[in-house]
Amino acid sequence: MIISIPSILLGLGGKCLLSCALVFLQWNHICKSFLGVFSVSLAVVDTILTLFVTTLHMHADGYIILLGLKLTRYHVCLLVQILGQMCNALQWPVAVVAGLDHFLRVTRRLQPVTGRTRFIVCLFVTGLLWYLAALYVFLLSDFIPVMEGVYHTQVHQCWIIHTTQILQVSMFLLLTLCCAALHAGCSTRFLKNPPLKDQSTDRSRAHSRRDVVYQAIHIFLKTWALFLFFLAMILLLPVGIPAYLGLNIAWLCFLNSLLIAVVLCAVCPVSQVTQGLAAVPPDSFCEWTFQCIVSVS
Template identity: 30%
Template sequence: MTALSSDNCSFQYQLHQTNQPLDGNCLLFLIILGKILLNILTLVMRRKNTYQNFMEYFCISLTFIDLLLLVNISIISYFRDFVLLGIRFTTYHICLFTQIISFTYGFLHYPVFLIACIDYYLNFSKTTKLPFKCQKFFYFFTVILIWISVLAYVLGDPTIYQSLKAQNVYSHQCPFYISSQSYWLSFFIVVILFMAFTTSWSEVITLIQAMRVTSYMNETILYFPFSSHSSYTVNSKKILLPKFIICFLGTWLPFVLLQVIILLLKVQIPAYIEMNIPWLYFVNSFLIATVYWFNCHKLDLRDIALPVDPFVNWKCCFIPLIIHNLEQSEKPISIII
């Protein structure tokens, strides 16, 4: 079994070496605790009328895994050296478990992105109509399967095993895996957003100047004025793109700027921190917008099942195309200048 090198491996693991002693378990405990609180806060802040989908189930499972890791760290930190089921646990296992979780999280970005994309496409095309209970079981089974598959890959990969085994010799060091998947996925999303904004920046500025905050069906929304020259199907991508950009950036602009800073400064964030629920919901909103924009020619805008997002209200993009007399039926709340 050979050591890890860039010459004999088809892919390269990026390990962020830190001279972090295992006595710093309190800091690791606080970091994971803060991440769990952030995940729970994000779940509480989401809109409650969202339908069941793969991303929702995976976000809940991620919170459970983080909580399980926190409990393990707490137990080992408290007892320090004990035997359970014939296995001796010491403070070294805190680093080992966190490393395994980091590798597992680091390899989950692409599979979760792909499965969520397929899930939204199938829901949009309505090719599969499963009963509600069967759909819940299917999502639950898919989430369990993806966790087991990635964990089995991490534990069975020789190079990962060798890197974990080497830390048993140099126990004063506790390196954590830096995921290249999250970097390239973030780079891809930022580039797509930049290209979309560049191609329609004039329309975006015009809509921002003309849009208003109004009330529709007892819900506060952004109202984009309807153009008399537009139609229900012709050039609908051109019509919807600036509206999608405004709705997306209006919700996720701070997170987009954070991703730009991370990319420009090449900040190395351990995978056990980087895989979090705010990041997943950010990717989720991007996927919803992408799927509906590419398939907008299939939409019957007069009888549309609007996309449901835990944070972004995509209804604002479609209401002007569905109801032209909204100004007469609903009284505007305010005007944005």
């Protein structure tokens, strides 16, 4: 898709304002998880890029000298295209690492680890992901900047790729959540007949699993139903999300809640949830509290 540079700058500016607002909203706990640390790094990268390309585009001479290099409006399109490629490359790795982080936290596999150690590890992994994404874009991918043959001092619009990774990640996780709900429902349906003595425990566990799954899905949908509707519209309508806007903190907040729901429903033992032994990761949008579940005998 071809987008004018003023529209790109407006989109980047809006993204930065939204990122700053969300970081401020979650400041008390945003650095306590991998997604929080990565969100801060993303806000910093977006802000630096926005200020740089805005200065470059608005400069009267059409160019600036930085570290001995002559940078022109040509480089605005180049930098935005590079950012879009890196955002596309980071979507799945961020989702996988965040899912692993949530699993270890919910199941208390890393309970002895201190908060400071966790922050240092998250900071290191975040830096490593940015480095690997840059390495992939510049050395391993088939990325070729598209400048439409315009002379570098007269560039007024840029060719921008769109992202599909958001839909891929969300569809995969939503299907996993649906499969967990179907499995929980089928487990109780198969045990609806009066159980024998040695089956009473299995039936109680099945009902507990169903209640946990249904409550988790209800908590998630109560907050993010409108966002899911927006994703559905993007899937159905012939529109695309520019790649440089695809990886944003609003999307990471949604991903955080969705991963928590998936881990609680599909991975975490129901006994840890019902007995309050599961350590739910920080979430500023969903309140992950479960009602007391009565065992069925």
